[in-house]
Amino acid sequence: MARIWIVKAILSGLFLAMLATGGSQLFRHRHFDIPIVAGPGVTKVVRLSDYCPGLKGTMADTPVFFMEGKEAGGKVLIMSNTHANEPEGHLAALIIIENAVVEKGTLLVIPEFNHSASRNTRPGDGYPLYYEIPTEWGKKKFRMGNRDASPLDQWPDPDVYIHYPDRQLLSFIDVRNVNRTWPGRPNGPLMEKVTFAAMEIMRQEKVDLAVDIHGAETMFPVTNCIVAPEKSQKIATMAALTVKAKEGFDNHVEPSPRGFRGLSHREIGDYSATLPFLLEAPIPFLDQPTGPKTEKLLLDGKDPFLLSLSREKKLFVPYDESGWPLEKRVGQHCSVTLEIMRQFSKKYPERAIVVQGIPRYADIVKNGVGCYFHDPEKTEKNKIYLN
Numbered sequence: 001m002a003r004i005w006i007v008k009a010i011l012s013g014l015f016l017a018m019l020a021t022g023g024s025q026l027f028r029h030r031h032f033d034i035p036i037v038a039g040p041g042v043t044k045v046v047r048l049s050d051y052c053p054g055l056k057g058t059m060a061d062t063p064v065f066f067m068e069g070k071e072a073g074g075k076v077l078i079m080s081n082t083h084a085n086e087p088e089g090h091l092a093a094l095i096i097i098e099n100a101v102v103e104k105g106t107l108l109v110i111p112e113f114n115h116s117a118s119r120n121t122r123p124g125d126g127y128p129l130y131y132e133i134p135t136e137w138g139k140k141k142f143r144m145g146n147r148d149a150s151p152l153d154q155w156p157d158p159d160v161y162i163h164y165p166d167r168q169l170l171s172f173i174d175v176r177n178v179n180r181t182w183p184g185r186p187n188g189p190l191m192e193k194v195t196f197a198a199m200e201i202m203r204q205e206k207v208d209l210a211v212d213i214h215g216a217e218t219m220f221p222v223t224n225c226i227v228a229p230e231k232s233q234k235i236a237t238m239a240a241l242t243v244k245a246k247e248g249f250d251n252h253v254e255p256s257p258r259g260f261r262g263l264s265h266r267e268i269g270d271y272s273a274t275l276p277f278l279l280e281a282p283i284p285f286l287d288q289p290t291g292p293k294t295e296k297l298l299l300d301g302k303d304p305f306l307l308s309l310s311r312e313k314k315l316f317v318p319y320d321e322s323g324w325p326l327e328k329r330v331g332q333h334c335s336v337t338l339e340i341m342r343q344f345s346k347k348y349p350e351r352a353i354v355v356q357g358i359p360r361y362a363d364i365v366k367n368g369v370g371c372y373f374h375d376p377e378k379t380e381k382n383k384i385y386l387n
């Protein structure tokens with residue numbers, strides 16, 4: 001009898017030790033902050049809760065960086081980390097915050113749109129908790145997040161998510177997916193408050209363009225593209241043709257489906273005067289049939305299983321031994337964002353947006369992503385935002 005109790009005690013002890021080791025890693029990840037250096041173009045920083053008070057004090061509240069030009073002009077809202085497991089968008093937005101100087105018009109940037117998801121992970125899929133980008137001054141460390149907000153911040157999930165206001169039935173998990181909860185409401189679930197705050201920014205600040213930056217699987221048909229509703233399609237098409245002709249990369253236009261509700265490229269267009277665009281770059285890490293989900297795969301996009309699937313023409317993008325490195329993905333996002341602004345400015349010169357300092361595709365492929373991040377240790381403290 002006594003022996004059974006000793007075995008039970010040892011097993012319980014082992015279980016608690018595993019729980020403490022695993023749990024402390026997740027706790028540290030959730031509370032790890034990334035220093036964002038506000039570059040020379042940042043004129044003020046407010047918070048999402050300034051546009052929806054229900055967000056105050058929650059993990060979903062996050063900074064909104066304003067970059068105002070000396071001359072009045074058009075306004076662009078750039079959002080990234082809508083899905084916090086697609087780092088190419090986040091890194092492109094941070095490059096803009098650290099380097100852009102606006103001459104005319106205003107940029108508004110929300111680098112961690114789903115801030116709760118950026119402090120969540122997917123242990124069942126073996127996600128790395130962090131990834132590091134080499135820079136001239138050392139490695140800059142980032143949290144690797146998840147697609148959906150953390151259940152610690154929004155719980156319980158319904159059996160089915162009933163979209164507001166269209167009442168379309170969506171998967172239960174989409175109640176925590178901030179790209180299904182547009183246009184949101186001030187008293188809805190937390191993620192609806194996030195999209196409502198962004199809608200309020202667009203309505204109150206009279207934003208002309210909204211750019212929502214993502215990554216998508218190479219086996220998913222809507223990848224390496226600009227998703228645009230009818231009213232944004234002319235500008236999207238001109239941007240796609242121009243980057244193809246001048247910079248040599250593909251980024252075709254996909255129409256935003258009318259019947260699929262809750263997505264930024266659909267609801268922003270339907271519920272405000274803003275022209276929405278959703279950018280996708282291929283991210284092999286997110287594909288299902290890959291090897292282990294390592295930091296290396298996240299950064300270089302090289303995977304032998306995808307390579308063999310590519311030979312059987314199962315992917316929606318060209319794929320060879322060079323993979324799909326982060327520099328290409330971030331570079332595409334910067335160039336396409338710049339090109340959308342340029343095409344809009346040509347069409348509406350009175351609302352033009354003129355920006356300097358944002359690197360283009362060829363610059364980022366050549367210099368790497370880390371080249372555009374400044375050392376927080378050598379930056380004045382009042383220019384650093386922990387996020």
Ligand SMILES: [Zn+2]
Pocket residue numbers: 082083086214215216
């Ligand atoms: Zn996404």
